[in-house]
Amino acid sequence: MHLFWLHIDKSRPTPYIRQITEQIRALITTGEWPAGTRLPATRVIAAQLGVSRNIVIESYDLLIAEGYLQSQRGAGTYVADRIYELHVQLNEAKKCRESWREEEHGIGHGIGRTGRTEAMEGNSCHTGSMPQVPYDAEHDTERFPEYGQHFTVHPAHLLTEQSEHIDFRSGVPALDLFPRQRWQAAYKQACMEAPTMMFGYHTPEGTKRLRQAIADYVRRVRGVYCEPEHIILTNGATQAYGMLARLLLSEGARVIVEDPITRDIQRMMQHVGAQIVGVPVDEYGLITAHLSAAATLNEVTTTHERARSTRPSLIIVTPSHQFPLGGTLPIQRRLELLAYAEQQQCYVLEDDYDSEFRYDSSPISALQHLNPERVIYVGSFSKILSPALRIGYIVAPPALVSACRETKWYTDLHTATLEQLALARFIETGELDKHIHQMRKVYRKRRDTMVAALRLHFGEKLTVMGYSTGLHLVVELDEPCTPALLQQLYDAGVIVYPVAVHSIQTDQSHRIILGYGNVSEERIALGVAKLAHVLQSSKRVNAQERTLQSNHAEYD
Structure with a gap:
């Protein structure tokens, strides 16, 4: 094992822990460190890199939590099984992906030639605001x-x-414990500094300043691969779900979800006429071995009809902290899930609702970083700050960005601008951290x-x-x-x-x-x-x- 492959770039804003974990992940997924490889002692790596041993210990703990490593008391830390093989399978699935015919699929299963979902046609969100779903x-x-x-x-x-x-x-x-004074200071400063044009209408995706701040934050803290252009700001995660449901789903579309999963998500999907298909979870989250069985139809259909009707249009997961049972999806299942999504040609919606608050290691890396073109990442500030702010965001795959902007514009034009500027300042000044x-x-x-x-x-x-x-x-x-x-x-x-x-x-x-x-x-x-x-x-x-x-x- 060659330790000179590991290095720290002190000029990067990425925390040292994430720099170390990124490099070890790469060594594992490329097969350089195969299953069963024993890792060096933490003090050895710390001495070579010139960092605190605690940083290396936290890096190991994070990789253990993600499933890349296994620790045996008194016997050392080893590379876990099947990761390289599953990573190869995922890459093969990407290579073998069939080209979606624009006239049949467009950017997703409900998208037609116009780039607008069939579900949007004739819907009130096409010409006005999106209908609200009241508590029933x-x-x-x-x-x-x-x-x-x-x-x-x-x-x-x-x-x-x-x-x-x-x-x-x-x-x-x-x-x-909401930081009232610090938020008031950020809001006041944002109002005083905002140019006159910020008090008018704005673009649907949100201000560049907040999108840049969020992009920097999720890259640094959650390992999300994105640029500001991939982010669409929403009025909380709930609006993000509603927008994506109307964009990607049509009447009768199949949506695979974890079972159990929050009732609110089920109702939002059903509100657009989608068919919910539950896949059981265990203490580690979604049981990916059950994904294929979830796509089986009971009724008799032709082979062509079966292939079209059983294919899911969307898979919704909470991989970093499954709601409500709390499991963390290990890397082996993450790779299996993404390979399945590639085979089915559907998007995966990653709901990252509260994983900043992890107590036994640094926050788990997002699923999205494994396949940014297939995973839609949804986050919000409701848990880390306050649900009263009503600020969430979508990190969309490149193919979905334009349609998400359009859907947001049809929904409510844009999220409140002054709150965006205040939050951007709150993040930039380190107050959020x-x-x-x-x-x-x-x-x-x-x-x-x-x-x-x-x-x-x-x-x-x-x-x-x-x-x-x-x-x-x-x-x-x-x-x-x-x-x-x-x-x-x-x-x-x-x-x-x-x-x-x-x-x-x-x-x-x-x-x-x-x-x-x-x-x-x-x-x-x-x-x-x-x-x-x-x-x-x-x-x-x-x-x-x-x-x-x-x-x-x-x-x-």
């Missing part, structure tokens, strides 16, 4: 009749007023408090999932999370969220989501104690009922 409690109770009144009394979407309940809702950052660094410490403490409280009240045998990243974790209970149990918890002052409402076909009845981002350490400890008390009481009642039923059966 009746629709959700039809889908989840077993949750009945509980699901409509206090759904997550409607919990906007201050409540005494301890609300373990996921995806909400610490609202009381500072805030993320501070909040990572806060969320780590809240995560640790929740895990410790769960262990205290439930013991070490309790299954806790997805706690290495993000603002929530998942707990697997001994008994199903029934509507009656949810109501008992609500009456006790605690709100938890069943994974089952996000499930398509898989059984998630024993799992609940516990978000900790917007809950103080004291209230986390109190809420878990109440959760334990209610569950223990429920278990005793259920045991007594089973005993009575058993006695009645014997008597009969």
